[in-house]
Amino acid sequence: MKGILAFIFIFGVIVVIHEFGHFYFAKKAGILVREFAIGMGPKIFAHTGKDGTAYTIRILPLGGYVRMAGWGEDKTEIKTGTPASLTLNSDGIVIRINLSGKGFDVNSLPMNVTGFDFEDRLEITGLVLDETKTYKVDHDATIVEEDGTEVRIAPLDVQYQNATIWGRLMTNFAGPMNNFILGVLAFILLMFMQGGVADTSSNQVTVVEGSALAAAGLETGDKILSVNGQVTDSYADISKMIGQAVQDASSAPKFDLLVEQDGTEKNVSVTAKQEDGTYRLGVSPILKTGVLDKIIGGVQQAGVTALMIVTALKNLIASFDVKQLGGPVAIYSVSNQAAQDGWMSIIGLMAMLSINVGIFNLIPIPALDGGKIVMNILEGIRRKPLKPETESYITLAGVAIMVVLMLVVTWNDIMRVFF
Template identity: 60%
Template structure:
């Protein structure tokens, strides 16, 4: 249960932060956000805000979305002859079109819709008691879809494709950007919670409990000058000296106060082909050290993820990919290890999500950004049909990738 709660919390925070970036900048660009959803599948909670945006919490904690109005993003289709009911405001304009049999309003006007235009002329036509009628629709009217979801209609002036190209580009980039910001904030929080950041430039180290140096009677801080007469000046030179040291090592060192040097002979612990002497880098504990350390950890994480993606592209191997099941397993392990492990996993996944979404695949934010850049260079958008084919190809690729990742998760878990 602890692992499941951790998984839902991490996944939920990542999704909310990512989608809030799209949401905020879409509104700044004048795009109507019809729905902000956390989770997928059937909705279990909904609230319509004063600005017309529907906020929903859905059953499956496996994602979320921002539903922006416009071509290629979101449209509500009404079948010809569909039975509906119309509600009117004080100006006599249609304020709500109800297509659902789950919501009943006894004061609404029943109508069999024959045609409609909810983008330009804002009118709906249909048969009322066998007579053809036409009604003007309010700019801010809502429509109750067949599943009971009530959202704003989307006139052309608030649709995605009618925002400026730079407004759309920023809207698409804001999701990954928020993931990078979250990663930096969480890594910085980790630096403060653990009391500092590791100092890889010093030859002063912290002795680990129950390690070879601890068993030799040392504790706290030690300054190591040589290992088997090989100089130690920082973490990298220590690692090289340890790996070259063999099964017995003579260390020249001093305790934390650095007042006197002495020689200590130890037998290192061997794991696979590595030797361990039981030390970790010392910590920098200054305020600015912690702040800079958060940025440094975020950069190192992003660089490692980008390198892994590059290697995966150059040498494709889908067996190295993991999906929700793999993330759940990592969340369970992190939950057992404590808060710092959970935060570290969250920060790394946030950086991962940001980088992955910037890949120039049409179904991802990076693909949309690429189309925005092409439009800015051409000074005109691609044809809707062309963009539709490109997006469809991206969706097909992502579907195949999702199947492969899910299969990998199943194989790792059950076989």
Template identity: 45%
Template sequence: MIITIITFIIVFGILVLVHEFGHYYFAKRAGILVREFSIGMGPKVWWRRSNGTTYTIRILPLGGYVRLAGTDEDEDELRPGTPVTLQTNEEGKVTLINASEKETLLEGIPLRIVDSDLEDKLIISGYENDDEETVKTYPVDHDATIVERDGTEVRIAPKDVQFQSASLPARMMTNFAGPMNNFILSLLVFIILGFTLSGIPTNSNVLGGVTKDSVAAKAGLVSGDKITRVATTKVSTWNDISQAISPNPGKKLAVTYQRDGKTYHTTVTPKATKQGSQTVGMIGIREEEKFDPVARINYGWRQFITAGTLIFAVLGHMITHGFSLNDLGGPVAIYAGTSQATSLGINGILAFLAMLSINLGIVNLIPIPALDGGKLLLNIVEGIIRRPIPEKVEGILNLAGFAILMILMVLVTYNDIQRYFIH
């Protein structure tokens, strides 16, 4: 169980880190201030500030986020009446605003706020030392920081470094970058899996090997032979061969094959073999494999496409056949899946990580407000109407989308607990 928990935290952490780094990297490139990059949720356990961004690790390893200037609501920290402590530079500009009771500025200026504008005018006004006869106004440095109530120090968010100040293409790329990174991670992990395999199945109709003294060997088949027909069925792939032989244990089958450009005929009687509760026919042949790097990379690409196709098929089924909570899975389902993947070793964990990553990327692109797909949809609408969507409208849509997601998360989590832990 401990190994499963550790694996779950690592897998979930990698998914979140890669996703959020996509948003972070392209926001930075666009000149958007990333106020905080957090791994985990809840109370912080560690933080450090560098190059204008505060990096935090929080206690719950479930999720993470980047706070982009102009997309968070931190002005509530400085409502009128809020007591703060100011730190100023030699020019008299405020360089730090302490709004936390957890941190103390020994040489700070105590101020009870009357008004503040940290976006345009960059000023803060209030009663110094609780002297309510005089309102003092201080200019605020463009790169000043604020210590929030939980003790985290982040940059203020002037208008010129806010998300909406970036160009529309830059904002769209920032929104898309999270899912894009998940796709890249998934593809890379599938390729890595290709390099862990002893050989890459080609799914061709060429025999990669024939077991000694097997049915196939006694029928004259050897490695390199190309099977073109089994009984009355033409075959061109390994799947075709398997589907022609497996359902016929004990039945005599005619086989046509090619060797050195010549066509030959023989017969085989598949040996009845138990596989679980089924009896299948086997003749002792192995699929052809390739071992070169190109084949391994192609294997990763094929697995990536197959995984994506499967996820789209599931989403399409949900749309056409009705929605069910059993079609969805939250952190509890991921934990249960992690347990199964861990039992399969490192390859099982890698395959699980790759599937989760592409799943996360695709689901995040669903055009629901509060998801990256919803944000991209609003960007597209903005490009069509050639003007920004009103902040109130966007705020209401995002709030509604967030509420729907939270309700859905609670229902999915409850359903997952019922499915996996309550019998």
């Protein structure tokens, strides 16, 4: 159960923060956000804000999505003959179209729809008491869809395609950008949770309770000046010396240390303890505990993580092997392990995965944000948009690639985790 909850928390936060980036900058660009959903599947709660956005919570707590007017597959479709109820204002203009078959307004007008245009002419046509009638539709009218979700109609002037190139570019980039911001903030939080940032440039060390060093009388804050006669000016030196000694040891290695404790130097002999199949002294870097140190440390850790991910991605492209990829099943597996290790592991995993999602989404595949950004840039260079048909074909090709990749990755995950 802990593993499932950790997976939902990590995956949910990453996706919702990603989608909030699209949501915020879409609104800034003048694009109508018809729905901001937390979760997937059937809705269990809905509220329409003054901004015209339907805020919904859906039953499957896995991520969420933003539904922008004219973006992707966002279309309003009403089949000929569909029964609807129209709510009109005092001027006889339609302000609400209800297709759900329930929740009718008391004074609503029943109609069987035969035609509509909610983008340009803003009108709806249908049979009312066996007579064909056409009504004007208000620019900000709402439509209650068959599943009961009430959203604004999407006239052309508030659609994604009619925003400026800069507005669309920022809308597409904002999702990955928010993932990077979340990753940085999560790493900063992790530094505060662990009490500080490791200082590998100092030979002052942290001593693990119950370790071989603790048994020998060393305490956190002591300095290790040399290991087996070799001077150690930093923790990197200490780690290297210890690592070399235990690497191929067949029995517990013994270390002669020169340490400084409370300003006094003394020689200490320590025999390593065997833990988890290796020999350990129980030493780690001293922590820098200043507030600024923690903030800088979090930012630096985010940068190191991003560089590692980019390097791994570059190596993957240079020598592609699907077995190196991981999907939702793999994320669940590592989330389950993180849940066993506690909140610090969960926050650390979320930070790493958030940066990973941000970088992955910037890959220039049409179905991803990176592909949309490339099309925005091409449109800016050409000074005219791509033909809608061309853009649709490119997007469909990208979706096909992603679907095939996801199926292969999921199968690979299942084989790796369960077999």
